[in-house]
Amino acid sequence: MSFVVQLTINGLIAGSVYALVASGFSLIYSTNRFMHFAHGISVVVASYILYTLFSIAQIPFFLSILPTLFLSALFGFFVYLLVYSPLQSRNASNVVLLIASIGVLILFQNVLQAVYGANVKTINLLETNKGIEIFGASVTHLQLVIIFFSLFLFIFFNFFMRKTRLGKEMRAIADNKELSRIVGINDRLIAGASFVIGSFFAGIAGIFIGLEYNLFPTMGTDLIIKGFTGAVIGGVGSVPGAIIGAYILGLAENYGIAFLPSGFKDAISFVLLFIFLLFKPSGLLGIRRNGE
Amino acid sequence: MKNKILRIKKSLYVLHTKVRSLFGLLDAQDANSMLKHGVFAMHLDIKKVSKNFGGIVALDKCSLEIKEGKIIAIIGPNGSGKSTLFNVISNIVSAGKGKIYFSKEDITGREEHEIAKIGISRTFQEVRLFKNLTIEEHLKVALSDSDYKLIKSFFYRQPNEDDRIKEILEMVGLKKPVSTLSSELSYGQKKLLGLAVAIAKPHSILMLDEPVAGINPELRKEIFRIIKELNNKGESIAIIEHDMNFVMNLAHYIYVLDSGRLIAEGTPREVQKNKRVLEAYLGK
Amino acid sequence: MILLFVVHVLILISIYILLAVSLNLVLGYTGRVNLGHVALFGIGAYTSALLYINGIPFVIAFLASGFFAGFSGFVLIFATKRLKGDYYALATLGFSFIVYSLLLNLTSITRGPLGIAGIKKPELFGFAITNNFSYLTFSSIIVLISVFIIWRIVSSPFGILLGAMRDDETALKVLGKDTKMLKYKAMGISAFFAGISGSLFAHYISFIDPGTFTISEIILVLTIVIVGGIASTKGSIVASAIIVVIPELLRFLPLPGGIAGPMRQILYSIILIVLLLYKPRGLFGRIELE
Numbered sequence: 001m002s003f004v005v006q007l008t009i010n011g012l013i014a015g016s017v018y019a020l021v022a023s024g025f026s027l028i029y030s031t032n033r034f035m036h037f038a039h040g041i042s043v044v045v046a047s048y049i050l051y052t053l054f055s056i057a058q059i060p061f062f063l064s065i066l067p068t069l070f071l072s073a074l075f076g077f078f079v080y081l082l083v084y085s086p087l088q089s090r091n092a093s094n095v096v097l098l099i100a101s102i103g104v105l106i107l108f109q110n111v112l113q114a115v116y117g118a119n120v121k122t123i124n125l126l127e128t129n130k131g132i133e134i135f136g137a138s139v140t141h142l143q144l145v146i147i148f149f150s151l152f153l154f155i156f157f158n159f160f161m162r163k164t165r166l167g168k169e170m171r172a173i174a175d176n177k178e179l180s181r182i183v184g185i186n187d188r189l190i191a192g193a194s195f196v197i198g199s200f201f202a203g204i205a206g207i208f209i210g211l212e213y214n215l216f217p218t219m220g221t222d223l224i225i226k227g228f229t230g231a232v233i234g235g236v237g238s239v240p241g242a243i244i245g246a247y248i249l250g251l252a253e254n255y256g257i258a259f260l261p262s263g264f265k266d267a268i269s270f271v272l273l274f275i276f277l278l279f280k281p282s283g284l285l286g287i288r289r290n291g292e
Numbered sequence: 293m294k295n296k297i298l299r300i301k302k303s304l305y306v307l308h309t310k311v312r313s314l315f316g317l318l319d320a321q322d323a324n325s326m327l328k329h330g331v332f333a334m335h336l337d338i339k340k341v342s343k344n345f346g347g348i349v350a351l352d353k354c355s356l357e358i359k360e361g362k363i364i365a366i367i368g369p370n371g372s373g374k375s376t377l378f379n380v381i382s383n384i385v386s387a388g389k390g391k392i393y394f395s396k397e398d399i400t401g402r403e404e405h406e407i408a409k410i411g412i413s414r415t416f417q418e419v420r421l422f423k424n425l426t427i428e429e430h431l432k433v434a435l436s437d438s439d440y441k442l443i444k445s446f447f448y449r450q451p452n453e454d455d456r457i458k459e460i461l462e463m464v465g466l467k468k469p470v471s472t473l474s475s476e477l478s479y480g481q482k483k484l485l486g487l488a489v490a491i492a493k494p495h496s497i498l499m500l501d502e503p504v505a506g507i508n509p510e511l512r513k514e515i516f517r518i519i520k521e522l523n524n525k526g527e528s529i530a531i532i533e534h535d536m537n538f539v540m541n542l543a544h545y546i547y548v549l550d551s552g553r554l555i556a557e558g559t560p561r562e563v564q565k566n567k568r569v570l571e572a573y574l575g576k
Numbered sequence: 577m578i579l580l581f582v583v584h585v586l587i588l589i590s591i592y593i594l595l596a597v598s599l600n601l602v603l604g605y606t607g608r609v610n611l612g613h614v615a616l617f618g619i620g621a622y623t624s625a626l627l628y629i630n631g632i633p634f635v636i637a638f639l640a641s642g643f644f645a646g647f648s649g650f651v652l653i654f655a656t657k658r659l660k661g662d663y664y665a666l667a668t669l670g671f672s673f674i675v676y677s678l679l680l681n682l683t684s685i686t687r688g689p690l691g692i693a694g695i696k697k698p699e700l701f702g703f704a705i706t707n708n709f710s711y712l713t714f715s716s717i718i719v720l721i722s723v724f725i726i727w728r729i730v731s732s733p734f735g736i737l738l739g740a741m742r743d744d745e746t747a748l749k750v751l752g753k754d755t756k757m758l759k760y761k762a763m764g765i766s767a768f769f770a771g772i773s774g775s776l777f778a779h780y781i782s783f784i785d786p787g788t789f790t791i792s793e794i795i796l797v798l799t800i801v802i803v804g805g806i807a808s809t810k811g812s813i814v815a816s817a818i819i820v821v822i823p824e825l826l827r828f829l830p831l832p833g834g835i836a837g838p839m840r841q842i843l844y845s846i847i848l849i850v851l852l853l854y855k856p857r858g859l860f861g862r863i864e865l866e
Binding site: 034035083086087092093094095096097098099100102103104106107109110111113114117118221225228261263264266267270271273274277278281 | 609655656658659661662663665666667670671673674677678680681688791792795798834835837838839841842844845846848849852853856865
Binding site: 382384403404409413414416420421422423424429432434489493494 | 733736737739740742743744746747748750751752753754755807862863
């Protein structure tokens with residue numbers, strides 16, 4: 001019994017981490033209608049910035065947070081400004097944007113490796129061994145915080161996308177860019193805003209992930225694949241949907257390796273991604289792009 | 293004696309094409325041959341076709357007939373569903389309800405390329421060309437109705453199609469060098485190329501979607517003449533137009549669509565006098 | 577010393593030429609971005625290596641690598657037949673992840689993360705290829721023949737059909753062409769040659785592991801194709817030479833050890849992004865990536 005609870009807790013933790021990544025990615029996708037695959041590296045860049053500030057420069061943790069978040073948001077915004085926006089003005093297709101995005105991911109992955117080395121880094125803020133027991137399964141305080149924060153994100157984004165003006169404008173330009181322009185919405189500004197906000201959340205994700213896990217440069221690829229898969233499962237066009245999908249993925253992975261050798265954990269997510277792309281690309285809850 | 297042999301030959305031919313049709317092996321050249329042999333008359337029969345897009349009714353129980361050797365026009369105000377009708381016939385858009393028969397064969401919902409192979413050739417309202425292909429390449433693609441067998445392509449020289457290409461381009465009046473990319477053509481020239489491509493493709497019926505939309509009066513007259521010339525040679529043609537004047541002197545029979553419904557049909561003169569038609573165009 | 581280095585670089589160039597030209601067949605001529613091309617390369621490499629190690633004659637192992645990769649390509653087309661644009665590209669990327677995962681986890685067959693070592697240079701028709709110089713001759717002949725075949729295909733009427741499919745698939749269907757079959761044929765050829773270039777690679781490098789065939793590799797091959805120009809066979813050849821040589825020249829720079837590896841990839845990705853932004857037709861392409 002406690003075995004099942006442990007699996008569930010592990011699934012929730014994994015799901016929360018994926019949700020942190022998926023939410024920012026999905027916000028950007030649902031506004032811009034193209035895939036910002038490089039979102040994964042925004043997360044990792046944030047982790048490494050935190051590492052640099054806290055572990056190397058020895059700046060106190062709570063002072064390190066704000067610069068980390070600020071710089072992550074800025075990073076994502078610059079990728080939009082320097083890469084996506086010029087491509088969009090030349091009417092580049094989504095395929096081109098995707099390839100450019102993967103290029104950015106690989107680029108910064110290697111920049112991080114060149115600067116920090118391929119060795120694993122850790123941010124030693126909290127003691128990792130102590131935790132609490134719930135129904136016979138163990139979970140640390142940090143992990144609980146991550147889970148609750150992700151649940152909070154779900155509620156927050158539900159509210160944000162539906163009730164706030166910015167959220168509504170984002171959905172408007174996603175539905176019909178031309179029309180929204182006519183109505184007076186500055187679509188480039190909103191698009192930029194989506195990257196700032198999405199990457200800000202990538203920063204939050206990066207901080208949590210940096211605290212919970214070891215850092216290595218190629219994490220970005222793994223994270224965005226998981227985050228993206230979660231988003232596809234739940235529905236790429238919907239941020240709350242992406243979060244739910246991320247949880248489904250986390251749980252599926254952890255229940256799955258109860259039956260399969262543990263090396264197949266990643267394979268589970270790849271297969272799920274493939275299946276959903278093939279049979280239900282709009283996800284369980286999501287919105288299809290116009291005309292598809 | 294000679295007649296008997298001819299009749300046997302014809303029956304064998306009919307049998308052979310029936311078998312091929314069973315296996316989906318008929319193509320437009322066969323359809324053409326069958327026409328020449330009098331095996332059947334080209335007949336496109338659209339029965340009670342309906343199509344919805346979400347909540348919007350694009351077509352509502354439309355029934356039309358396009359007979360061999362005739363020019364049929366489908367007219368109606370913008371948004372009345374005319375292009376949707378063509379798209380349903382080509383199965384670019386699937387029919388919601390209803391059936392489409394091509395010379396007694398049910399072609400509803402068949403794959404686009406199969407419908408094309410049976411002998412239906414068409415143009416698009418918004419000229420669809422291959423922007424990185426030259427004029428010559430367009431016609432080469434259109435002329436052969438079979439998939440180029442890969443190995444044949446590799447070893448054999450293709451039959452010389454240059455004469456046929458020249459012939460079609462002259463008929464259509466496209467005077468640019470054949471090595472010109474289609475993206476380098478003016479709008480009018482693109483329309484002509486689209487027409488040339490549809491003519492080049494082996495067919496027993498031509499469906500032209502707004503062949504003169506956005507065209508200057510000079511070119512309009514040219515295209516009018518080309519269509520008449522094609523029909524004089526025995527071609528069956530269906531035209532979508534919303535310019536009533538263009539079709540009045542051209543078509544043998546006219547169908548009028550409004551908001552997806554067939555509101556009138558008849559000879560040009562009959563349709564011209566029809567009150568409902570005038571209301572549809574001018575608004576009540 | 578220099579001569580050995582040059583031979584080494586030339587062998588690599590020949591392998592990448594075949595990889596790029598075969599990718600260009602689907603990318604340039606059907607317009608669909610197959611991000612799983614390197615997975616097919618890996619399937620070919622593993623097939624050839626495993627068969628040869630188990631005593632199968634090289635010629636059979638070599639052809640098998642092509643056919644098995646080709647078959648995998650068919651499976652990929654079949655699975656993704658209803659997808660378009662970036663969803664298609666992502667599904668092919670997903671395919672490459674699945675292949676990677678299989679290579680990593682089916683340890684009884686593939687030896688997992690340990691990879692396969694000691695892949696010997698081939699022995700065929702009584703000749704044993706023992707040194708790099710004769711390997712260069714061998715790979716050059718194979719690549720020359722392969723590129724010639726592909727070039728003949730794309731310049732043929734069949735190639736025109738593929739180009740038309742890239743430009744407007746529906747318009748081509750309406751002209752009576754079965755585009756589904758075209759996709760299978762194009763992918764089959766492309767995958768076959770990706771597979772045999774995998775075999776050439778495995779028998780030269782003599783060690784392969786799942787990590788060789790990852791997302792970085794596909795970006796590399798894609799960069800070559802875009803630099804050379806979509807739908808330009810000549811472009812892919814020239815670009816392969818350029819893109820392979822530049823990082824090898826980095827070896828002569830006094831860079832600290834940990835930087836050389838990532839430096840290569842930093843270069844590729846920058847070239848790719850800059851090209852997409854400013855020169856999407858590449859060196860010889862008439863067509864832009866779409």
